[in-house]
Amino acid sequence: MSGRRGYARPLDGADRITARAEADELLIEADKVVRSTDPYLAGHFPGVTLYPAVFLLDGIRQAVGAELHRVPSLAAHLGPGGPGEDWLELGTLDSARVLRPMLEGDGLRLLIRVTPGRPGALRAALDCRRADGVQVAKATVELVRGGTS
Amino acid sequence: MNSGYARLLALLPVRHPMVLVDRVTGFDPGRTIGTAKAVTGSEPCYQDMADDLPAERYAYPRSMILESFGQSAALLWLGSPGAAGDGLPMVGRLRNCVFTGSAFPGDVIRHQVRVEQLVDGGAFMSGESRVGDQVILTVGSLIAVARPAAVVTGGAPGAAAEASSASRHR
Numbered sequence: 001m002s003g004r005r006g007y008a009r010p011l012d013g014a015d016r017i018t019a020r021a022e023a024d025e026l027l028i029e030a031d032k033v034v035r036s037t038d039p040y041l042a043g044h045f046p047g048v049t050l051y052p053a054v055f056l057l058d059g060i061r062q063a064v065g066a067e068l069h070r071v072p073s074l075a076a077h078l079g080p081g082g083p084g085e086d087w088l089e090l091g092t093l094d095s096a097r098v099l100r101p102m103l104e105g106d107g108l109r110l111l112i113r114v115t116p117g118r119p120g121a122l123r124a125a126l127d128c129r130r131a132d133g134v135q136v137a138k139a140t141v142e143l144v145r146g147g148t149s
Numbered sequence: 150m151n152s153g154y155a156r157l158l159a160l161l162p163v164r165h166p167m168v169l170v171d172r173v174t175g176f177d178p179g180r181t182i183g184t185a186k187a188v189t190g191s192e193p194c195y196q197d198m199a200d201d202l203p204a205e206r207y208a209y210p211r212s213m214i215l216e217s218f219g220q221s222a223a224l225l226w227l228g229s230p231g232a233a234g235d236g237l238p239m240v241g242r243l244r245n246c247v248f249t250g251s252a253f254p255g256d257v258i259r260h261q262v263r264v265e266q267l268v269d270g271g272a273f274m275s276g277e278s279r280v281g282d283q284v285i286l287t288v289g290s291l292i293a294v295a296r297p298a299a300v301v302t303g304g305a306p307g308a309a310a311e312a313s314s315a316s317r318h319r
Binding site: 004005006007008009010011039040041042043044045046048050052053054055057058087089090091092093094095096097098101103146147149 | 162163164165166167168193194195196197198199202205206207208209210211212213215216219239240241242243244245246247248249250251300301302
């Protein structure tokens with residue numbers, strides 16, 4: 001049976017994404033509910049589900065890749081990519097900080113602001129909050145097109 | 150440190166399929182650790198891939214490379230004198246990490262992690278990850294912290310004891 005994914009990922013980093021362009025920036029709200037049935041989470045940890053912070057980083061690249069078409073100037077800044085090209089990779093992780101545990105059933109909102117980075121890269125700043133508004137993690141990364149490094 | 154897989158499982162609080170270290174290849178308590186992680190196409194991250202993709206699309210997710218490095222750092226810390234106590238080892242902060250390559254099914258990722266500083270309830274570490282001779286990840290700073298299991302698990306009944314059991318087995 002044919003699959004649907006165009007690149008490897010640990011899990012779907014967002015259940016729902018909304019995005020808008022603002023000048024030459026891309027603003028994304030990606031919602032993700034932590035579920036013990038998601039791939040890998042049965043082992044993280046046994047007896048209690050804790051969402052790994054690295055999966056937030058994967059969620060950033062997935063969401064930005066999916067919504068990048070909304071801001072052609074950002075896509076152009078990344079360099080050549082085919083139509084519908086949504087495969088991005090982490091290039092650098094400037095900083096990531098985990099402030100609170102993310103548990104089974106938590107509704108996470110990934111607020112991502114995407115701006116131009118160094119040539120060939122986009123800068124994405126993450127502010128991740130639970131449904132109650134409490135900030136659980138924050139990060140700043142640079143994204144590059146998949147297959148370029 | 151015994152490089153056996155059972156010993157590794159006794160130290161790490163994670164379980165299949167989230168165990169992303171396969172072997173300890175070198176260990177100097179309180180100073181450095183070498184580990185190996187074999188990438189295989191049977192891992193969940195490769196499920197549901199479209200047919201006829203070019204080989205480069207099977208790049209192992211870099212988030213997983215970072216998690217594998219973090220688990221290696223946890224092994225180094227947990228095997229060092231005066232480590233996390235009864236707390237759960239967690240990554241508190243990462244800084245200045247740079248990816249310079251990829252890994253693919255069939256590759257073995259070799260992590261080298263160094264302790265920069267041990268403090269009460271925490272550890273500052275750095276290191277690199279390689280495939281063959283190529284450095285694919287440089288970690289400038291990983292700060293590990295020990296958090297009480299009950300705090301991490303939100304007080305879920307029975308969960309705190311289970312989640313912290315691994316740290317008591319070392």
